[in-house]
Amino acid sequence: MKAPHLLCIGGVDHSFRIPFLLALRDGGFRISAAGAGDPSPFQQAGIHYHPIHFARFVDPLSDWAALKAISNLIADLRPNLVQCFDTKLNVLVPFAARGHADVKVVSTINGLGWLYSCSSPMALALRPVYRTLQRLADRWTAVTVFQNRDDQAFFVRHRMVGRGGNVLIPGSGIDIERFERAAATGPSPAELRRTLGLGTSEVVMTVTRMTRQKGIPALLEAAALVHQRRPGVRFVLVGPRESEGPFAVTQAEIDRHAPYVLAIGPRSDVPALLRVADVFAFPTEYFEGVPRALLEAALAACPIVATRMPGCTDVVQDDWSGFLVPPRNPRLMAERIIDLLRDRIAAAALGRRAAQLVRTDFNLEVTVARYAAVYDNLVRCSTRNGSSAPESTLEHESCAPNVTQLGD
Template sequence: MLIDASDYSPVRLPPQRAAAAAGSAVAGVVPKQRIAVLSSYSRSLTNFRLELLRRLVEAGHSVLAVGPEQDEDVVRQLAAIGVEFVRSPMSRTGLNPLTDLATLWSYWRLLRSRQIDVVIPYTMKPIVYGGIAARLAGVKRRYFLVTGLGHVYSEAAGKRWVGRRIKQLSVLLYRLALKGAGGVFAYNRADSADIESCRLISDPRALTLVPGSGVDLDHYAFSSPPRGRPVFLLVARLLKDKGIGEYVEAARLVRQQFPEAEFRLLGQFDPSPAAISAETIDGWVKDGSLNYLGETTDVRPHLSDCSVFVLPSYYREGIPRSILEAMSTGRAIVTTDLPGCDETVVDGLNGYLVEPRNAKQLAEAMCRFLRAPSLITDMGLRSRELAQSKFDVHAVNKLLLERMALI
């Protein structure tokens, strides 16, 4: 699906906010705000939000980044750009209501004690519990980054009774959290449509569609694909719904025709019930299906060393940051024809879209590059061009901060 820049222009501001923004523009000064950015995974603050946090500091605001893990590398990187880190406990994958109430209480105490003016949560639990806590704490300016509504909003989940009940609860919680929001930012068209159809927000003018979290085109610089042995790379948390099992099955099919092809997997283990075990990974490595590269804090050398990037996810993604990074470095993409993933690929131009959970179709898409190796370079160039025109992180952050009236 080709992305038109006009799809991501901000919607009209609500009247009261338009007046406030106009007043700031006349004065030429945006008042300093105490801002809290809430995450469900501390490392995501530096992996995915570092440039946004940097822009907030450069705009003169006092910024607090909140995450559940005390990661000293994250603390160090944030401190280097003038952002304070605070740990707030959270179970990212659990459904224990007592644990979630503890998260809500922790957020409320933090927002009250720090006299926060603006709260910016992203991912479901920070949005739900951070949004409710912010309302209770009297934080008037609340902006929400919906980086993906998740599997519960997928068509497949809606076919099951349990899935429908969970979705009903999710809708209720989102409505409580998003009530009175100053802005809600959807990261793909499908999520934007669901936010409207499920009436998660009362004022549709608060909704803005943005092209994902963006990518730093300089940090993820273009490099020519390596010559010689073709290398496919999948970068993801080690979860079943990232399509890793299908990737392995497809790799076995491809190597029946092209035994020289190499398939690599990079990513961290996850505590989720949907996680892939270390024993399973070891088995795939031992039978020669793939090479497991472990995890890293810098994916760039691995992207530079691969021919084609693959993400066969059947998870309800926002717009996958891993794909954007691969596009920026000039890599052709193979991914699934699902919301979020499908917004990164123009089928046949910079890669191929395949059906989710379809290992045979995935294998065929990868074989096309092996039959016509020039596609690796040609489609990689198109990926870089799309990243430049649609997903520049600085343009995305400018859109966000203007919509929030923070610059």
């Protein structure tokens, strides 16, 4: 039997999924990829990559062009399966595939995104539009994968899934061996401290986009409160700002907190950087899937303070594998950061438990096996039902994935 062909479509950060795709290829799938990101990492990995431009924010003309480009790509490649990530793509791809009954679409909901993380008039106005589009897209989606239970419950409650199957597969998977190799071969903590001018300061680190929805203003307020009580602490902010458009915090907002706050922009050596952190703070107000940055910090055994938001609560169990605080509560975040800095023994125990959780529940091998089970099931159903199968093969009960088996 010919190896099933999987086309995986993602956004600008799609290259993070290369280890996932390589593992699927090793497991017997033919792999192609498409998206809005840099093609060179895919080319270096030996994965056929097809650039598709689509705007991150609302742009009807760009979205229509992307829809046509995806439809043409599916027609050219004729994959058995199309896997999509990204809020917008989870709507566009099923519509693009609806004329290809033999192509099965798997959509992964990796968070609810900007629409539900922002209370602007535009976001509020677009929410009912999105729900309607998602219900329509579900007609041509074979399986919807959720990364956390909150999002799964939200979609079920609002009847945004139903025709196809839906499963829970926590996170996108962390390649533990690759992460540890990057940490070991990257710059040493001493070298990073020297080049960043940190000296012997205690370091609180975050890795995220420098936007308001990611909670950066609240973290800056927390940093000021910590500075009043522990003036030797430095906050290191890792992640892009200039590319984040109107939602980005300004450089002036960050500069007001110099020198105890240092923004170093996006970095490719995050595994090594995390070895410098005494505490990892994750102040997000964004409706995440399961944040990769949080998983990597946990794998590095960093003591974590995170907000009580969907996705974060899947990684951090309060007072067991870190601390959880309400979003937009800089006072309590500052208190928890200071608690971790004061009691290093307790902080280290929290970090060890978080690392073990990632190794057990979020490692790449487990995640790939769960996705492969979904894909294999769809391919078997498609073969059994033949080319005349309905557009959603999961209308047949035997084709529906086992939610408990995949998610627990």
